[in-house]
Amino acid sequence: MYKLRVTRDIAGAHYLPDYEGKCRTMHGHTWTVEVLIAYQSDLGLTGLYLAKTGGLIVDFRLIKETIDLFDHVTLNDLLPVPTAEHLARELYWRLTGHIGNWLDCDVEGYTKDLGTPKVEWVRVWESKECYAEYAPS
Ligand SMILES: [Zn+2]
Numbered sequence: 001m002y003k004l005r006v007t008r009d010i011a012g013a014h015y016l017p018d019y020e021g022k023c024r025t026m027h028g029h030t031w032t033v034e035v036l037i038a039y040q041s042d043l044g045l046t047g048l049y050l051a052k053t054g055g056l057i058v059d060f061r062l063i064k065e066t067i068d069l070f071d072h073v074t075l076n077d078l079l080p081v082p083t084a085e086h087l088a089r090e091l092y093w094r095l096t097g098h099i100g101n102w103l104d105c106d107v108e109g110y111t112k113d114l115g116t117p118k119v120e121w122v123r124v125w126e127s128k129e130c131y132a133e134y135a136p137s
Contacts (some may be wrong), residue, residue, distance in 0.1 A: 001038060001039070001040055001041070001042075002038065002039040002041065002057050002117075003036060003038050003039075003120075004035075004036070004037040004038075004039075004057055004058060004063075004117075005034065005035065005036050006033075006034070006035045006037075006060060006063045006064065006067070007032060007033070007034045007035075008032070008033050008063075008064055008067045008068075009030055009031070009032050009033075009049075010030070010031050010067060010068065010070050010072075011028060011029075011030050011031075012028065012029060012031055012071065012072070012073055012074070012075045012082075013026055013027065013028045013074045013075065013076075014026070014027070014029070014068055014074065014075040014076055014082040015027065016027075016081065016082075016083065018081075021118035023070055026074075029126050029127070030122070031070075031084070031124055031125060031126060032125035032131075033067045033070075033087075033091060033122065033123070033124055033125075034122070034123040034124075034125070034131075035063055035067070035095060035119065035121075035122050035123075036064070036093070036119070036120040036121050036122075037055060037057065037058055037095075037099070037117050037118065037119050037120065038052050038117065038118055038120050039117040039118070041118075049135070053072045058099055058117050061079060062099075063095065066091065066094055066095050066098050067091065068136070069094075069114060070087065070091070073123070075087065075115075078090075082122040082133070084125070084126045084130070084131065084132035085124075085132040085134065087124045088122045088123060088124040088132050088133060088134035089122075089134040090118055091124070091134075092121070092122040092134045092135070092136075093123045094120050095117075096119050097124065099116070099117055099119065100116070114132075120135060121133050121134065121135035122134050122135075127134050
């Protein structure tokens with residue numbers, strides 16, 4: 001089993017119009033996004049998958065670029081209710097889709113027998129004390 005974890009800080013403004021309290025008005029956070037990706041294999045470059053991808057489960061650059069789509073933006077422009085929960089869920093599905101696209105472009109014919117890397121979970125820390133995590137059940 002291989003596991004990849006990426007932690008990245010982004011800055012983003014948001015407001016929660018239906019919230020009773022300070023978060024109702026526009027304000028900003030430095031959000032910390034954590035991503036965990038797992039790939040079930042005991043093989044190294046002798047395995048078909050890692051041989052074809054040049055030894056990468058998923059390119060870290062791809063993960064960082066996906067997270068950076070939410071950096072220095074007003075999150076309400078991208079999500080109807082931009083809570084940490086919804087941001088974690090959105091990033092989970094975007095990363096899952098991007099991994100599939102990356103593999104389709106760069107790797108041929110490995111998935112039927114060897115499986116694919118899977119996003120295990122995405123955590124979005126709104127502050128040092130609080131995070132929301134999304135993983136489909
Ligand atoms: Zn907030």
